[in-house]
Amino acid sequence: MALAIVLMALVAAAVLFHFLSPWWLTPLASNWGQIDTTLMITLAITGAFFIAINLFVAYCLIRFRQRDGHRAAHDPENKKLEGWLTGLTAVGIVAMLAPGLFVYAAYIDPPADSLVFEAVGQQWQWRFRFPGRDGRLGVTDSRFVSAENPLGLAPNDPHGQDDVLILNSEVHLPVGKPIKVLLRSQDVLHDFYVPPFRARMNLVPGMVTHFWFTPTRTGRFEILCAQLCGVGHFNMRGYVVVEEPAAFQAWLGRQSTFSHAEVKTAAPNAPAGTDLAAQGKLLAQSRGCVACHSDDGSARVGPSWKGLYGKTETLADGSTVLVDPAYLAESIRTPNAKIVHGYPAIMPPFSLSDPELAALIAYMRTLSDKTVAQAGTP
Amino acid sequence: MAYSSAEQHHEPHSFWTRYVWSQDHKVIAVQYTLTAIAVGLVALVLSNLMRLQLGFPGRFAFIDANHYYQYVTLHGMIMVVYLLTALFLGGFGNYLIPLMVGARDMVFPLLNMLSYWVYLLAVLVLMASFFVPGGPTGAGWTLYPPQSILPGTPGSDWGIILMLVSLLIFIVAATMGGLNYVITVLQARTRGMTLMRMPLTVWGIFVATIMALLAFPSLFVSGVMLLFDKTLGTSFFMPAIVSMGQALSYKGGSPILFQHLFWFFGHPEVYIVALPAFGIVSDLISTHSRKKIFGYHMMVWAIVAIGALSFVVWAHHMFVSGMNPYFGFFFATTTLIIAVPTAIKVYNWVLTLWNSSIHLSVPMLFAIGFISTFLIGGLTGLFLGNVSVDIPLSNTYFVVAHFHMVMGVSPILVIFGGIYHWFPKVTGRLMNDTLGKLHFWVTFLGTYAIYFPMHYLGILGMPRRYYAYDNYAFIPASAQQLNAFITVAALIVGVTQLVFLYNLVHSTFRGRPAGSNPWRATTLEWQTPDTPPGHGNWGAEQPEVHRWAYDYSVPGMAQDFVPQNSAVAGGGDDHDQKAAGRKKT
Amino acid sequence: MSVAQSARHDAGGARDGMPSAGKPALWVFMGVVTVLFAQFLHAYIVRMGYADWQRLPTLPTVWLNTALLLLSSAALQWAQVAGRHGRRAGMRAGLFLGGALALAFLAGQLWLWRQLTALDYAIASGPASSFFYLLSGLHGVHLAGGLVAWGMTIRRVGHNGVTADGLLAVELCARYWHFLLALWLVLFGLLFIVPPATILAICSSA
Numbered sequence A: 001m002a003l004a005i006v007l008m009a010l011v012a013a014a015v016l017f018h019f020l021s022p023w024w025l026t027p028l029a030s031n032w033g034q035i036d037t038t039l040m041i042t043l044a045i046t047g048a049f050f051i052a053i054n055l056f057v058a059y060c061l062i063r064f065r066q067r068d069g070h071r072a073a074h075d076p077e078n079k080k081l082e083g084w085l086t087g088l089t090a091v092g093i094v095a096m097l098a099p100g101l102f103v104y105a106a107y108i109d110p111p112a113d114s115l116v117f118e119a120v121g122q123q124w125q126w127r128f129r130f131p132g133r134d135g136r137l138g139v140t141d142s143r144f145v146s147a148e149n150p151l152g153l154a155p156n157d158p159h160g161q162d163d164v165l166i167l168n169s170e171v172h173l174p175v176g177k178p179i180k181v182l183l184r185s186q187d188v189l190h191d192f193y194v195p196p197f198r199a200r201m202n203l204v205p206g207m208v209t210h211f212w213f214t215p216t217r218t219g220r221f222e223i224l225c226a227q228l229c230g231v232g233h234f235n236m237r238g239y240v241v242v243e244e245p246a247a248f249q250a251w252l253g254r255q256s257t258f259s260h261a262e263v264k265t266a267a268p269n270a271p272a273g274t275d276l277a278a279q280g281k282l283l284a285q286s287r288g289c290v291a292c293h294s295d296d297g298s299a300r301v302g303p304s305w306k307g308l309y310g311k312t313e314t315l316a317d318g319s320t321v322l323v324d325p326a327y328l329a330e331s332i333r334t335p336n337a338k339i340v341h342g343y344p345a346i347m348p349p350f351s352l353s354d355p356e357l358a359a360l361i362a363y364m365r366t367l368s369d370k371t372v373a374q375a376g377t378p
Numbered sequence B: 001m002a003y004s005s006a007e008q009h010h011e012p013h014s015f016w017t018r019y020v021w022s023q024d025h026k027v028i029a030v031q032y033t034l035t036a037i038a039v040g041l042v043a044l045v046l047s048n049l050m051r052l053q054l055g056f057p058g059r060f061a062f063i064d065a066n067h068y069y070q071y072v073t074l075h076g077m078i079m080v081v082y083l084l085t086a087l088f089l090g091g092f093g094n095y096l097i098p099l100m101v102g103a104r105d106m107v108f109p110l111l112n113m114l115s116y117w118v119y120l121l122a123v124l125v126l127m128a129s130f131f132v133p134g135g136p137t138g139a140g141w142t143l144y145p146p147q148s149i150l151p152g153t154p155g156s157d158w159g160i161i162l163m164l165v166s167l168l169i170f171i172v173a174a175t176m177g178g179l180n181y182v183i184t185v186l187q188a189r190t191r192g193m194t195l196m197r198m199p200l201t202v203w204g205i206f207v208a209t210i211m212a213l214l215a216f217p218s219l220f221v222s223g224v225m226l227l228f229d230k231t232l233g234t235s236f237f238m239p240a241i242v243s244m245g246q247a248l249s250y251k252g253g254s255p256i257l258f259q260h261l262f263w264f265f266g267h268p269e270v271y272i273v274a275l276p277a278f279g280i281v282s283d284l285i286s287t288h289s290r291k292k293i294f295g296y297h298m299m300v301w302a303i304v305a306i307g308a309l310s311f312v313v314w315a316h317h318m319f320v321s322g323m324n325p326y327f328g329f330f331f332a333t334t335t336l337i338i339a340v341p342t343a344i345k346v347y348n349w350v351l352t353l354w355n356s357s358i359h360l361s362v363p364m365l366f367a368i369g370f371i372s373t374f375l376i377g378g379l380t381g382l383f384l385g386n387v388s389v390d391i392p393l394s395n396t397y398f399v400v401a402h403f404h405m406v407m408g409v410s411p412i413l414v415i416f417g418g419i420y421h422w423f424p425k426v427t428g429r430l431m432n433d434t435l436g437k438l439h440f441w442v443t444f445l446g447t448y449a450i451y452f453p454m455h456y457l458g459i460l461g462m463p464r465r466y467y468a469y470d471n472y473a474f475i476p477a478s479a480q481q482l483n484a485f486i487t488v489a490a491l492i493v494g495v496t497q498l499v500f501l502y503n504l505v506h507s508t509f510r511g512r513p514a515g516s517n518p519w520r521a522t523t524l525e526w527q528t529p530d531t532p533p534g535h536g537n538w539g540a541e542q543p544e545v546h547r548w549a550y551d552y553s554v555p556g557m558a559q560d561f562v563p564q565n566s567a568v569a570g571g572g573d574d575h576d577q578k579a580a581g582r583k584k585t
Numbered sequence C: 001m002s003v004a005q006s007a008r009h010d011a012g013g014a015r016d017g018m019p020s021a022g023k024p025a026l027w028v029f030m031g032v033v034t035v036l037f038a039q040f041l042h043a044y045i046v047r048m049g050y051a052d053w054q055r056l057p058t059l060p061t062v063w064l065n066t067a068l069l070l071l072s073s074a075a076l077q078w079a080q081v082a083g084r085h086g087r088r089a090g091m092r093a094g095l096f097l098g099g100a101l102a103l104a105f106l107a108g109q110l111w112l113w114r115q116l117t118a119l120d121y122a123i124a125s126g127p128a129s130s131f132f133y134l135l136s137g138l139h140g141v142h143l144a145g146g147l148v149a150w151g152m153t154i155r156r157v158g159h160n161g162v163t164a165d166g167l168l169a170v171e172l173c174a175r176y177w178h179f180l181l182a183l184w185l186v187l188f189g190l191l192f193i194v195p196p197a198t199i200l201a202i203c204s205s206a
């Protein structure tokens, strides 16, 4: 009896929860409203089954609970009923599957006039590339990857020379235009996931995958990595800024191309005049440092930056070192020179300009109440 | 047909041969069960640690990201392989197959014993990975390369090697056991026990075992190849890679190939766990509602159909993996087709309740709980199988909620139900009813509280396998409160399992004597001359079977059940009845 | 391996007139091994389709080893036939010879590995060699398991006449050997003989 009531209560609670829940799809920002529709169809059909069957069980529990002197019936088999139920189920299945397959057919068929850009994943940061004026992306190969050529473009490929490289984790896109995203990874599997766009795809090292969508709303959206890619996975974030085409073109024009790239200032739109530490913070976000280094003392892949500056760090070989600007500069440019005790030697070398380095160190300084006696700049 | 004196001679006497190096299927079953429960507890503790981090991020300093990923991985792997597979096949399969088909033991008792010890070895190797430098692997239970064998993933030196070696050992154990179960069902059924008279429990375990024999090789293959890539530098799954700024010497391999191999095992694995649960729950429902199972023949065919179909749906785990996108049409369709036989099973369970006489004993509570949770898990599977709906949901908490409902909670509820049900046969004593009910209510309601809301976090877009959700703007602050709520529920459920353990231990020694057939069930295991059954199960003579397993409440009979080995006329399934009818005319 | 062996062991004590279970157990086991190798070969053929595929040279040793295994299988067949006709001596001779040839095959395979490694076809040198070592190694492991069963069979065929028990053991051995021979011939063909283009053509048309 109690179980019957609980089952009914569960159904009621589930329905209530569904309608009152503040947790639901993020507001759609792409053309994939159809995906939401198939989701709703599936939800309606499965929801009906969920309610019906639970209530049926609850009814049986009340009506046919054991009573003295009452015996269960010995019904004959009921092939007809089974046939009807099978048919009904099949109808429900087709009603879900058919629209689903139609939407999928569209999903795997990018429009010919799509704007193409490439998202490159690497543990644990995003970078991007647009074709240059020739409209073609240059050839890449992991052989060419280096600190100076982080995306591994073939140095001699003429198509690659004018490619626009976005070496930080924020990319801009024009609103209202179909976009085909080419996905490439240099190390492990990743997944390009922007919840409001609904569309997504894995990045697979050794091959180029793709998917398409049309942004329908301007704004700044988070890119999440949604395929486990190691210990920094949960912090591998990037941003898509969807803006009016004119603003997008202007932004694209400001980015540097492969031929004169040589890794320019990477802080996205660091507003001029902000102080050095704020610039450093932006840089830490855009270059993906924060995937591994927290600013609140919590341990991630690497040591936290909180209280780091000015402290005495123990190295893997047992020696100690004072964390001063010189040590920090070395640790950023050639991370494996000195390894902190208890952490794996996995930080990639970053090539940063001197001012960028200064900004980062200034930022770290603000996270510590210690000071270093011998002042010095790298 | 006498039980030869030579056999009597074999009866073990010392403690060691009786309980440790035993070749008796009943002892091996208990060994399997207790070992599986022990590792299961480890996995449970790991899940609660993960929940602590998710509910109260950063509050527990010792759970850093490395540890979190190690917990996720071991939790998942232990639950799926070392707990559920081992418990259903090695535990329930071992105990019930010979008893239910009227055999004296498994066909190959020595092999059966070896199977357990090899399984134990696999468990120990896995546990050893907690103590090696770098700790256990944190690659996720799917162990996808390249990530699983590269730096940047915890335990990518020793942990992953031990994990793979342990899996390979496990597969050897499962193959030894599996051969035994299959041959026993095929060859050792007692007189009169036709295939279509076998209880659904045996059918479920039988088909699941065949599936295991066909699916585990695929895991073996991917495991060996991955191990080679890790230790010998081959490039089966490894393309050219620049890892952490360093170019590696791998070249030309395909990470997606691993996924195909893994899921060719992984999806059937879901049903290797589910089919025994289906079978057991059918028998629990029938027995405790005193009514024949609705549509026995359909149930058998549904089990077989599900088993066969589940080999052609694997790539529904790979809709957004980058595989050939046209596969999506095929695998979405097969996946949704499999829903039909699955739905039939659900209908037949609930239709069995109609016009029945439901005894809400503890096993029955768990059986009903299973119907409800499996229903949710099965229905949400339709979202994920329907390819375009899967696209936004894949790898989110919706998936976590789905697979916990369908292959975590549901089979576990059946395991509990099964243990409460057969415990009296194993020990001769009943488990405590009050504690059992407490255990049921907290576990059932608790899992709803944990997993129902979790679907909504997934719909929101929260990815799974995240150590923390620092400052993601699209996630409202309330999601964190919900996570805290889920964690509290998970902790309560976790602690409640201690009640079960206590009940298990306490009742083994102090439980009320049960008699030989406390549930008044028809199947053979309840008709043994001794309870617990002695060595050789049947005393002097093996039983002879005269009817199917579901003669409950047959009109005109004094009792409301007729044991399978009873020779009285009447009852039987449709075929028997028709045959009887023909005879009369 | 221990499966086949213990199958035989237990089959001796078939109870209550239960039909001997050794035969079906061996069939099921061979089925499982077939699935295992089918999975490997599936992976192999997929990989073969990539542009960088280069196959291994067919050294004479490969032919030699194949012949050894063939003879080994034939010897066991002889043992089985002799046993069926009640000729114990012939059965024993065939059994010994078959085992010895199988050992020679394994030694030959190891020698082949060394030769290939010396020729710069080490395990990690390319996909074809990786697959070769993997597949031949796994085949070898299965044969080694068979040799364990073979050792138990030698003991069983004892000294007095041909027992039903001993004959069954020999028959199972022979069957397993034929199976491993067939498996090796498939591997041999796919690894060394049939041109990749043909394999791919067949598989893509299917």
Ligand code: HEM
Residues within 6 Å of the ligand: B047, B048, B050, B051, B072, B073, B075, B076, B077, B079, B080, B084, B139, B140, B141, B142, B400, B404, B407, B408, B409, B412, B450, B463, B464, B465, B466, B490, B493, B494
């Ligand atoms: C009280 C019981 C349980 C709780 C609280 C629990 C909790 C969790 C949590 C928090 C995760 C990690 C989610 C993430 O970060 O993505 C997880 C993953 C998982 N759980 Fe459970 N779980 C429970 C029982 C089970 C059971 C019975 C199974 C058996 C099938 C299971 C199988 C898995 C699997 C396969 C994973 C995925 C591991 C991975 O992502 O690699 N869990 N569970």
Ligand SMILES: [Cu+2]
Residues within 6 Å of the ligand: A121, A123, A124, A189, A190, A191, A225, A226, A227, A228, A229, A233, A236
């Ligand atoms: Cu990632």
Ligand SMILES: [Cu+2]
Residues within 6 Å of the ligand: B266, B267, B270, B313, B314, B316, B317
């Ligand atoms: Cu699946």
